[in-house]
Amino acid sequence: MYPGYLEESIHLLEDTRVRRLIESVPRLAEDEKTDLLREYHPDYIESSMRQLKVGVNKGDYTPVELADLLEGNSRLDLENIDPARPDYNVDVLVIGCGGAGASAALLAHAEGARVLVATKLRLGDANTVGAQAGTQAADRPNDSPAIHYLDTVGGGHFDNVPELVEVLVKDAPSVIDWLEKLGVNWDKDKDGSMHELSGGGTSRRRLHSARDYTGLEEMRVLRDELKNKDIEYVEFAPAVELILDDKGQMAGAVLMNLETGDLIIVRARAVILATGGIGRLHIQDFPTTNHYGATADGLVLAYRAGAELMFIDTMQYHPTGAIYPLPILGQLVTEKVRTLGAQLVNIRGEQFVMPLEPRDVVASAIIRECRERNLGISTPHGEVGVWLDSPMIDVIRGDGTIARELPAMVRQFRRHNIDITREPIIVYPTLHYQNGGIKIDTEGATSLPGLFAAGECTGGVHGRNRLIGNSTLDLFVFGRRAGRAAGQYSRELKRGSPTLEHVRRWQQELQRAGIARQRPVSPKLLPNYVRRTHTHSRPFLHEYSP
Amino acid sequence: MAEQARLIDIYIMGRHCEVPEGLTILTALEYSGYTMIRSCGCRAGFCGACATIYNFKNDPQLRYDLACQKTVEQDMVIVQVPFFPSVKAIYDLGKIEATGETILELYPDIVKCFGCNTCTKTCPQELEVMWFMSDAIRGDIAAVADKSFDCLMCGLCAARCPQGLVPYNVAILCRRLYGHNLAPVSQHLTDRIAEIESGKFDSEITKLKKANQKELSGLYAERDIEPALEQAWE
Numbered sequence: 120m121y122p123g124y125l126e127e128s129i130h131l132l133e134d135t136r137v138r139r140l141i142e143s144v145p146r147l148a149e150d151e152k153t154d155l156l157r158e159y160h161p162d163y164i165e166s167s168m169r170q171l172k173v174g175v176n177k178g179d180y181t182p183v184e185l186a187d188l189l190e191g192n193s194r195l196d197l198e199n200i201d202p203a204r205p206d207y208n209v210d211v212l213v214i215g216c217g218g219a220g221a222s223a224a225l226l227a228h229a230e231g232a233r234v235l236v237a238t239k240l241r242l243g244d245a246n247t248v249g250a251q252a253g254t255q256a257a258d259r260p261n262d263s264p265a266i267h268y269l270d271t272v273g274g275g276h277f278d279n280v281p282e283l284v285e286v287l288v289k290d291a292p293s294v295i296d297w298l299e300k301l302g303v304n305w306d307k308d309k310d311g312s313m314h315e316l317s318g319g320g321t322s323r324r325r326l327h328s329a330r331d332y333t334g335l336e337e338m339r340v341l342r343d344e345l346k347n348k349d350i351e352y353v354e355f356a357p358a359v360e361l362i363l364d365d366k367g368q369m370a371g372a373v374l375m376n377l378e379t380g381d382l383i384i385v386r387a388r389a390v391i392l393a394t395g396g397i398g399r400l401h402i403q404d405f406p407t408t409n410h411y412g413a414t415a416d417g418l419v420l421a422y423r424a425g426a427e428l429m430f431i432d433t434m435q436y437h438p439t440g441a442i443y444p445l446p447i448l449g450q451l452v453t454e455k456v457r458t459l460g461a462q463l464v465n466i467r468g469e470q471f472v473m474p475l476e477p478r479d480v481v482a483s484a485i486i487r488e489c490r491e492r493n494l495g496i497s498t499p500h501g502e503v504g505v506w507l508d509s510p511m512i513d514v515i516r517g518d519g520t521i522a523r524e525l526p527a528m529v530r531q532f533r534r535h536n537i538d539i540t541r542e543p544i545i546v547y548p549t550l551h552y553q554n555g556g557i558k559i560d561t562e563g564a565t566s567l568p569g570l571f572a573a574g575e576c577t578g579g580v581h582g583r584n585r586l587i588g589n590s591t592l593d594l595f596v597f598g599r600r601a602g603r604a605a606g607q608y609s610r611e612l613k614r615g616s617p618t619l620e621h622v623r624r625w626q627q628e629l630q631r632a633g634i635a636r637q638r639p640v641s642p643k644l645l646p647n648y649v650r651r652t653h654t655h656s657r658p659f660l661h662e663y664s665p
Numbered sequence: 666m667a668e669q670a671r672l673i674d675i676y677i678m679g680r681h682c683e684v685p686e687g688l689t690i691l692t693a694l695e696y697s698g699y700t701m702i703r704s705c706g707c708r709a710g711f712c713g714a715c716a717t718i719y720n721f722k723n724d725p726q727l728r729y730d731l732a733c734q735k736t737v738e739q740d741m742v743i744v745q746v747p748f749f750p751s752v753k754a755i756y757d758l759g760k761i762e763a764t765g766e767t768i769l770e771l772y773p774d775i776v777k778c779f780g781c782n783t784c785t786k787t788c789p790q791e792l793e794v795m796w797f798m799s800d801a802i803r804g805d806i807a808a809v810a811d812k813s814f815d816c817l818m819c820g821l822c823a824a825r826c827p828q829g830l831v832p833y834n835v836a837i838l839c840r841r842l843y844g845h846n847l848a849p850v851s852q853h854l855t856d857r858i859a860e861i862e863s864g865k866f867d868s869e870i871t872k873l874k875k876a877n878q879k880e881l882s883g884l885y886a887e888r889d890i891e892p893a894l895e896q897a898w899e
Contacts, residue, residue, distance in 0.1 A: 149885075244707070246707075248711045258858075261891065264861060265870050272873075273885035281874040289866070301841070302840060304843055340840075410706055444687075451709060526815055530790070531710055534735070645700070647700075650697075
């Protein structure tokens with residue numbers, strides 16, 4: 120149910136469907152895309168970034184919210200902690216348990232390593248479960264890993280690290296097979312062929328989906344398998360610092376019991392960071408699709424220990440975040456909605472962008488439509504967005520398609536009395552993904568011996584903009600590689616004696632730079648959504664929910 | 666337009682709080698001063714962390730939902746279920762068969778279901794939990810996989826089952842059995858994996874890796890693009 124004043128615009132939308140059914144909006148040329156991004160993409164707002172003053176990436180630009188944390192103070196009181204007295208002693212410590220962490224743990228375990236998984240919330244509480252649309256893999260006869268490669272680097276503006284993209288696209292089909300052998304239920308046609316869809320910036324249909332619960336299906340299967348393999352795990356225990364040894368090798372981590380505040384010392388021969396994304400930092404005050412724990416902890420831990428980061432000046436704003444009704448502000452409206460045929464339409468009933476351009480392009484076009492051309496749709500709460508004409512899907516593909524392909528979306532909006540099979544959705548870009556992160560090689564190894572990383576906390580594979588379905592793929596490709604490599608590494612390592620000396624040096628560096636007092640403690644661990652001022656007005660809602 | 670939201674009364678674990686209309690249960694908890702540690706995950710209806718039980722001051726009927734999705738209502742009395750002890754069978758998927766006997770062996774208690782339908786009434790995803798449990802008892806793995814597909818594993822069904830059954834774990838067993846054993850084979854996937862292993866695409870990818878930005882940009886602009894919409898639909 121939309122408020123009455125939007126009825127006229129909805130009628131216009133309905134009246135233009137016949138025209139839009141045959142109309143096609145051309146794709147933008149490279150230089151048109153570049154201009155659009157420069158003008159409207161949030162990454163290009165210079166005042167939102169600043170240069171890092173300390174650490175390996177000193178001089179690099181990054182959003183101020185992330186810069187504060189990367190330059191943050193340790194949570195540890197170094198006088199009262201002895202890293203040589205561990206509570207756990209394992210071969211491989213996996214920090215974070217979304218798709219990448221779980222894959223890494225399974226593969227390290229298969230290498231014979233004793234594995235401990237430490238996670239800030241519960242096993243599987245990660246952005247993985249919110250990934251709806253699918254996982255890319257070039258496995259249809261008219262497709263190839265080379266085409267997948269070209270799509271990926273084109274989406275990333277040709278800045279992607281070539282070696283990482285190569286393994287991404289070449290491992291993809293075997294990842295799909297691995298997941299199926301673990302029991303993932305892919306959408307298939309009756310003859311067994313995968314039921315695959317296109318996405319923004321893909322030139323072939325190669326998204327493997329599980330209804331619109333793809334990431335959830337992948338995650339719950341991996342979590343179940345972790346338990347079947349009896350891999351040890353500790354929940355509600357985020358890492359607050361990495362431990363090195365006197366040879367400069369990774370030697371474990373300090374965890375914190377989130378409920379009691381107690382510290383837990385883990386001695387490990389190798390550490391895999393799989394801590395995910397950054398959305399809960401609300402870069403530029405954007406709402407986010409991310410889960411509660413997405414606060415860039417892994418970047419902070421790695422950076423303080425001396426690992427190099429890359430592409431930390433680029434975030435992904437998903438073009439279609441919900442902005443109405445208010446309780447779901449910022450939540451993801453999956454790209455699968457556009458994949459299936461829904462168009463983006465302004466208040467005049469006109470399309471203004473080809474709906475399957477890469478995400479940064481579509482997001483910029485929506486921002487232009489609302490902010491520059493003033494052709495957006497205003498919600499009763501003062502948000503402005505554009506129509507995502509979901510009912511078009513059933514017009515194009517037949518009644519029942521939406522219900523079958525998008526049960527999560529139908530359910531989410533039905534809770535708020537909007538029937539997306541008959542009514543459109545109002546959308547605006549929302550903070551979705553961190554394109555950059557910790558620099559890794561093809562085996563997930565970072566610049567620090569014994570420190571591996573996988574998934575959203577890494578950078579390079581997606582360049583400056585990730586394509587749909589390449590993030591869940593990234594999790595499993597690099598999670599598996601990092602797990603295997605860490606397992607092997609842990610066998611060959613000659614250990615030194617553990618130390619937190621690097622943290623002491625870090626604090627001295629902050630002092631020298633004169634910023635120690637201005638910076639918060641980090642990692643952040645959780646966002647602060649508890650009301651601080653006594654106000655009942657909309658700004659509260661806008662700022663803190665959801 | 667900072668219009669004042671109307672305040673409504675809710676009761677968080679019995680404690681009276683006034684919160685603005687339009688908040689979800691989750692944001693109402695935070696508004697009321699609670700820092701979430703447990704019972705908060707994806708905040709978008711996918712992870713099942715925030716399973717919540719509520720009723721109303723003058724209506725004892727228990728209701729169930731996800732705190733991140735449900736909007737607060739006047740006189741709601743709220744408690745969350747942060748954790749619930751539940752049985753999970755341990756198995757090696759490669760060594761068990763996709764049969765009803767397997768399900769009964771791993772979860773023998775499911776025959777104790779007496780059809781009270783509390784699980785179905787409890788499910789925040791509105792799944793037909795009791796029906797897929799009876800499918801499980803009959804050994805119809807494909808039916809369980811299909812009917813339970815949208816399960817978030819929030820655990821509310823298990824928390825409320827008077828017989829201590831764990832429908833969500835029975836369901837994931839069936840879905841994994843279906844994916845591993847029963848789903849029709851994707852020949853094109855098997856073929857492609859063999860092609861990649863044989864090195865069929867290596868030279869083409871090596872060429873792309875060596876191409877400079879201008880060359881790549883040209884190739885990218887010239888890609889032939891498969892129409893997104895022309896697809897056989899079942």
